[in-house]
Amino acid sequence: xxxxxxxxxxxxxxxxxxxxxxxxxxxxxxxxxxxxxxxxxxxxxxxxxxxxxxxxxxxxxxxxxxxxxxxxxxxxxxxxxxxxxxxxxxxxxxxxxxxxxxxxxxxxxxxxxxxxxxxxxxxxxxxxxxxxxxxxxxxxxxxxxxxxxxxxxxxxxxxxxxxxxxxxxxxxxxxx
Amino acid sequence: xxxxxxxxxxxxxxxxxxxxxxxxxxxxxxxxxxxxxxxxxxxxxxxxxxxxxxxxxxxxxxxxxxxxxxxxxxxxxxxxxxxxxxxxxxxxxxxxxxxxxxxxxxxxxxxxxxxxxxxxxxxxxxxxxxxxxxxxxxxxxxxxxxxxxxxxxxxxxxxxxxxxxxxxxxxxxxxx
Numbered sequence: 001x002x003x004x005x006x007x008x009x010x011x012x013x014x015x016x017x018x019x020x021x022x023x024x025x026x027x028x029x030x031x032x033x034x035x036x037x038x039x040x041x042x043x044x045x046x047x048x049x050x051x052x053x054x055x056x057x058x059x060x061x062x063x064x065x066x067x068x069x070x071x072x073x074x075x076x077x078x079x080x081x082x083x084x085x086x087x088x089x090x091x092x093x094x095x096x097x098x099x100x101x102x103x104x105x106x107x108x109x110x111x112x113x114x115x116x117x118x119x120x121x122x123x124x125x126x127x128x129x130x131x132x133x134x135x136x137x138x139x140x141x142x143x144x145x146x147x148x149x150x151x152x153x154x155x156x157x158x159x160x161x162x163x164x165x166x167x168x169x170x171x172x173x174x175x176x
Numbered sequence: 177x178x179x180x181x182x183x184x185x186x187x188x189x190x191x192x193x194x195x196x197x198x199x200x201x202x203x204x205x206x207x208x209x210x211x212x213x214x215x216x217x218x219x220x221x222x223x224x225x226x227x228x229x230x231x232x233x234x235x236x237x238x239x240x241x242x243x244x245x246x247x248x249x250x251x252x253x254x255x256x257x258x259x260x261x262x263x264x265x266x267x268x269x270x271x272x273x274x275x276x277x278x279x280x281x282x283x284x285x286x287x288x289x290x291x292x293x294x295x296x297x298x299x300x301x302x303x304x305x306x307x308x309x310x311x312x313x314x315x316x317x318x319x320x321x322x323x324x325x326x327x328x329x330x331x332x333x334x335x336x337x338x339x340x341x342x343x344x345x346x347x348x349x350x351x352x
Binding site for chain 2: 007042043046127128158162163
């Protein structure tokens with residue numbers, strides 16, 4: 001099977017909800033590291049990782065609530081700032097892939113996360129979609145995020161859902 | 177990463193609903209072949225496949241509806257027959273694994289499929305659970321089987337759900 005095309009794994013990544021610091025969420029990092037350790041293993045040439053970050057305009061604009069917009073230029077700078085946060089997030093994953101030597105691609109889309117992920121699956125046709133889930137505290141075992149639940153039902157490819165273990169769950173879910 | 181333990185993949189398998197012939201369902205075969213092709217690839221020593229077949233007493237007893245039970249012996253022979261059907265199913269997968277040279281284990285449990293699969297995940301602690309889903313005809317795209325949906329929410333490990341493609345869906349769902 002060595003001569004065949006690599007398995008293309010699309011990983012949906014999002015940033016931590018900790019305000020003001022644009023780093024990858026615990027769930028996203030967990031899903032990525034798990035994929036490397038349990039699926040890719042030492043078969044680096046057999047896989048290609050695709051990272052998709054969906055920016056939710058409302059959510060990503062949160063830090064700009066106190067900003068004052070007086071000219072169209074102000075909006076442009078806000079958009080640039082939002083985009084930079086997304087790029088910073090993707091940079092983390094692309095950097096890790098380059099260290100390991102695994103092929104990768106990363107991009108940003110704007111929109112509703114669950115709809116956008118499924119549209120991108122349709123467009124990019126990955127072999128697998130990997131989605132991490134938040135919210136697995138000791139009292140939330142049965143909860144699986146709505147994005148992952150939607151993707152399991154609607155994405156036109158096999159889906160891996162990775163729940164965060166209780167130990168990795170921050171005290172305050174906002175700190176993911 | 178070559179020195180580490182193989183990734184243990186638990187695959188839930190069931191038999192075709194075509195009455196009277198105990199072979200693997202299209203969904204089960206699909207999930208198995210997909211796992212080999214897209215996850216295992218040529219990294220045979222990196223993986224171990226575990227096959228779990230959950231026998232539902234009611235369902236598996238269907239062929240015996242017309243039987244007449246006159247003594248405890250009759251029930252024993254029915255149980256043996258049921259068990260044989262399950263063994264025949266597992267034999268198919270174990271045989272394929274031996275051809276490929278991949279390590280495997282297979283076993284049967286009785287009970288409610290979704291509860292039993294999650295209990296076995298808790299007991300066996302696989303790295304991944306793979307579940308196939310039926311019912312993806314052209315008009316049923318959003319349907320994902322209740323067993324897979326339950327496992328995504330409740331199983332204490334990452335879960336891969338594999339929907340059958342429309343082309344693989346038999347005209348009559350009973351023929352899966």
